[in-house]
Amino acid sequence: MKHPQFEALLFEMDQLGREELIALKAHLRECEHCNAVVTSWSDLEGKMSSAPQLEPATGFTERFRERLVVYKQRKQDRLTLAVILAILISLIIVSVFFGAELLTFLPSAVSFLLKSINGLVRLGGLATLLGDFALVLIEGITQSLSAGLLLAISVAASGLALIWLFSVKNSGFKLYEGSK
Amino acid sequence: MAEYQRSNEEDQWIDRAAQGDDDAFAQIVDSYQVPVYNLCYRMLGNREEAEDAAQETFLRAYRYLKRYDPKRKFATWLLSIASHYCIDRLRRRRLQLVSLDDLLPKREGAASTAGTEANYLQIEHAEEIRSMLNGVGEKDRAAVILRYWYDFSYEEIAESLSLSLSAVKSRLHRTRREMADRWSIQNKAFVNGGRQDEASAV
Numbered sequence: 001m002k003h004p005q006f007e008a009l010l011f012e013m014d015q016l017g018r019e020e021l022i023a024l025k026a027h028l029r030e031c032e033h034c035n036a037v038v039t040s041w042s043d044l045e046g047k048m049s050s051a052p053q054l055e056p057a058t059g060f061t062e063r064f065r066e067r068l069v070v071y072k073q074r075k076q077d078r079l080t081l082a083v084i085l086a087i088l089i090s091l092i093i094v095s096v097f098f099g100a101e102l103l104t105f106l107p108s109a110v111s112f113l114l115k116s117i118n119g120l121v122r123l124g125g126l127a128t129l130l131g132d133f134a135l136v137l138i139e140g141i142t143q144s145l146s147a148g149l150l151l152a153i154s155v156a157a158s159g160l161a162l163i164w165l166f167s168v169k170n171s172g173f174k175l176y177e178g179s180k
Numbered sequence: 181m182a183e184y185q186r187s188n189e190e191d192q193w194i195d196r197a198a199q200g201d202d203d204a205f206a207q208i209v210d211s212y213q214v215p216v217y218n219l220c221y222r223m224l225g226n227r228e229e230a231e232d233a234a235q236e237t238f239l240r241a242y243r244y245l246k247r248y249d250p251k252r253k254f255a256t257w258l259l260s261i262a263s264h265y266c267i268d269r270l271r272r273r274r275l276q277l278v279s280l281d282d283l284l285p286k287r288e289g290a291a292s293t294a295g296t297e298a299n300y301l302q303i304e305h306a307e308e309i310r311s312m313l314n315g316v317g318e319k320d321r322a323a324v325i326l327r328y329w330y331d332f333s334y335e336e337i338a339e340s341l342s343l344s345l346s347a348v349k350s351r352l353h354r355t356r357r358e359m360a361d362r363w364s365i366q367n368k369a370f371v372n373g374g375r376q377d378e379a380s381a382v
Binding site for chain 2: 008010011036037038039040041043044045047048049050051052053054055056057060061063064065067068071
């Protein structure tokens with residue numbers, strides 16, 4: 001082996017085979033330069049291996065937990081901000097592309113909504129009125145008629161209602177078949 | 181130089197932490213704080229930055245825990261995060277035009293440990309090693325630290341620092357050579373300085 005080849009082995013002494021190691025040691029006895037490098041490195045390596053392990057200041061894990069809380073909070077804040085931004089961007093896009101349509105559609109939509117609410121309120125009022133009227137009527141009838149007569153009228157009314165239902169059903173089928 | 185082996189208990193912590201259990205992750209922090217902190221300290225050279233870098237390493241590990249491959253050694257994965265973070269930090273530091281005072285190693289703990297000769301020698305000793313490490317590039321420094329303080333194999337260093345195996349070998353060879361040369365020059369200067377002091381005293 002020549003000098004550069006030995007130089008390449010200087011820091012691998014612990015991984016060398018027996019013959020390589022003998023050759024290197026012989027070279028080190030002859031070569032002052034390589035010997036100086038190996039001696040210097042061994043000294044430095046010794047100091048490095050004897051350097052003490054340092055301990056972080058007490059409470060490292062607690063400080064990490066605090067940092068983790070801050071990190072999670074920031075992550076949450078960023079997420080919220082991203083959602084708000086996405087909504088804003090969507091609104092801007094909708095207004096840019098569909099602004100004109102919205103301006104014409106919105107008044108009619110609002111007016112339809114108001115009319116629907118008004119209709120529902122009126123329907124509600126009518127239902128209450130009819131309910132009250134029916135209650136007064138039933139109360140009056142029950143008070144003026146005897147129990148037997150009331151039962152007979154109820155049975156008769158139910159019978160009439162059933163006949164009416166059957167007739168509606170039959171005529172409905174006939175109409176349906178006729179339309180086919 | 182310590183070797184960090186995974187235990188069954190640690191596997192459970194990792195699994196639980198990956199499912200969002202912060203207490204389990206705190207256990208991981210507890211058991212790895214010393215090696216991570218030491219790596220950061222040896223890379224960055226001062227205690228405040230080492231603390232911050234170690235905390236940031238654990239935060240990154242927390243964020244990327246789901247990406248951790250259980251086939252790899254957890255210590256290797258964690259220390260590789262720490263190495264990358266410290267390398268980035270050193271690069272940023274180099275880019276910033278900071279004053280020389282900020283770059284010079286600080287003598288932390290000197291006040292608390294001063295007094296005994298042994299402690300003084302230990303601090304001096306640590307300063308010498310730090311100045312040797314500060315003289316080499318970021319990745320080379322990380323490679324030397326992982327090799328000599330953490331017993332990483334060349335393959336593990338290559339994996340941790342995203343380098344090829346041959347790059348690791350050549351970098352380590354060059355760095356050790358450089359450090360050995362500087363160490364020898366420094367020692368000669370120290371010996372010559374000592375002789376001059378003695379001569380002037382006579």
